Amino acid sequence: MIKVEDWAEIRRLHRAEAMPIKAIARRMGISKNTVKSALAADTPPKYRRPGKGSIADA
Known part of the structure; x- marks a missing residue:
């Protein structure tokens, strides 16, 4: 499971920097x-x- 910081970094790299998924x-x-x-x-x-x-509990 990834951390919240990693999740945010992935989204930033893909959206703002237009970095491909593989990179x-x-x-x-x-x-x-x-x-x-x-x-x-x-x-x-x-x-x-x-x-x-x-x-x-039963």
Whole structure:
């Protein structure tokens, strides 16, 4: 999972600097698919952990 700062940097490089996806992936050391999903997402990534419940739950 990428950090919010990385997500913002990917979007800035692609939109403001017109850098191709492959060059962004190479520069940041991440997958092209990760870059594509970061560009497709409207909101920054958020870590979500599923609830475990408690011992008292049925």
